[in-house]
Amino acid sequence: MRRLGIFVFYDKSGIVDGYVEYIITQLNKVLDDLIIVVNGDINEAGECILKNYSTQFYKRDNTGLDAGAYADVIVNLLGEEKLSQYDELVLCNDTFYGPFVSFEEIFTSMKNEKYDFWGIDGIKRNFLSYIVMYFCVFRGKLLKNGDLFNYFKSNVLFKVNEMADAFALLQVGLYYTLTQKGYKPGLYTYSNGYQSKRNPDICVLEYNLPIWKKKFFLKDNYTDEICDKLVAHLESKKLYDTSLMKQNVKRVYGVEIGSEKKKFIGTDNVNQPEIKYSVPQITYDDINHFVSNHRQIYIYGAGSFARATAFVFLDKIEDFYGFIVSDEKNSKDRDIWGYPVIQASQVPPNSSIIVALNYEHSVEVLSWLGKNEHFFYFWDLK
Template identity: 70%
Template sequence: MKRLGIFVFYDKYGTVDEYVEYLIAELKKVLNELIIVVNGEVDKEGELILRKYSDQLYIRKNIGLDAGAYADVIVNLLGRDKLTQYDELVLCNDTFYGPFISFAEIFDSMANERCDFWGLDCIKRDFLSYIIMYFCVFRGDLLKSGDLFNYFRDNILFKVNEMADAFALFQVGLYYTLTQSGYKSGVYTYSNGYFSKRSPDICFFKYNLPIWKKKFFVKDNYNEEICHNLLDYLEMGNIYKVNLIQKNVKRIYGIDIAQKEYCGETKLLDQPEVKYSVPQITYDDIDNFVSKNTQLYIYGGGNFARSTAFVFSDKIKNFCGFIVSDEKQSSLTDIWGYPVIKASQVPPNSSIIVALNFEHSVEVLSQLGRDANIFYFWNLD
């Protein structure tokens, strides 16, 4: 077994905190070779830490987010022929704390899983399903055939410029393309649609997700009670050195987490159920609409809209572009070469797929109303 890892590091100030060192040290144990990519800058002390664990350190401009970094390494640094020399390719970034069990245990658990690629968790949303790409493993024929290389070269390199691109091309698009090509996906655990960035305690205690997303500590996600409950459990169980989390959280998010006395029991806290939203339509629903409408716009410029455009790019006979609301301030004039226009500029009687979340779809419904040539992602009755 010859296993290559590509780890992407990004920090606004170029600082390599201890949680990153712990993460790459654990990752290194299951790899034959590790390439560490710095998106942007790293300070001298941090560079020494990264070089300690990497077989090759690649420092690049922060172009294309982590997806662009992976594509740069796969296409320009490795190349197709070298990629075929590995049995497994591991992609991992620094957007989470952990792992809370060893990677060796995780890989042992997945060793007999009959799949071509797998991740730690996934989202199930019909044609918008995907493996969450903070950690993913690709195997065997997927590397040998050149299919993975070709996808990164053709659909990610130079095409990912912002988060919505990464979602559509790197998560949904990659998953869709590979599964449509006959490759089978797998997953270490399924958190049933819960966010690790919103409900890390549910993901860990109930579904055994062995990581904690850093975005939990941004203002709109942070919950002090959940934080202490999970931190205390990790500390008292000698599962993870919580000071690694505390130091990074204080530096990045300005939250000073003081340890509280552990109560001696673990329980899930009562909290609102917050899950990934799941549009109330299927691939077949959209496919049927597309087959009946030749000249078509997609309302939206975010995750759902771009994913829909990618997945149905070979089905839409004449894709006219993306629509944004008149109130939306956007400097975008095009997405992937397709025009972005204001709602007031849409020609009368145009066919439109409204690829927005529920709340924004309700707003659009009040403007466009219902018609046979307008398709909504949600049941808005």
């Protein structure tokens, strides 16, 4: 059994911190081959560090973010024939601290599970489910028959320009496409919908998530209480050398863990409520029924929900006219995947509209758009 890993590194300053070395060290214990991809710049010292862990080292522009890097390597560097020579493919990036359980233990626990692809964590919805793509494994026939290769070539390479594209095409789109083909997905852990970037304490302590997402340390996500609780847990159980994390957190986010200087300049940390991912109150069949009975459809929104909805249903919508946004700034001289983005004021009368927004923004749209048979909302709005 041969297992290939693709590890994507990005740092705006091009610095390789110790937490990255730890991830790669853990990865190498379960891989036969590793390709390290640098998105954007890297300093000389960092390049020397990464080259210690693999002779397959690839630098590229940060085009397409992590999704673009995965696709670039799979399609252009490997090619379909070479990819088919492996039994498993591991995609991993540097957006987390950990793992708090060794990858060896994780792979051992997943060895006998009959999954065609699996990840460390995922989001379960009636609609728009996905595996979180900081870590995902693809197996067997997915690599042999060209299905995975062709998806990245046709739907990811050159098509991801921003995070909403990556969500729609790499996460939701890939999951949807593979499951529609009959491939079975799986998860090592499931955090019951809690956001690891907002409530890492719940994810790790209650649901055994073996990583800590770096985005927790962004100003809008961070709280002292959660940070202190989770650091104390990792240190007391000796699950992770937290000095690796502290080094990166201080340099990148300006937060000094375990000191009196934890606050962000100009902000006050407040208690973080428990936050779960949004789960729209509709199903695939609900939208399918709508698109089957309407023509000349627009999707209201240009973000993650809207693009993911468009990807899943484009081949079912008889006449897709484009995306709607509320203001001129977001629509001017813009398109998404070749489809126009227009202002709400420009929508022709009697158009059919799927409002693919979060709950709060959907309420705003409802206040002036109203309800009728031509409008489909993701939420049960009163």
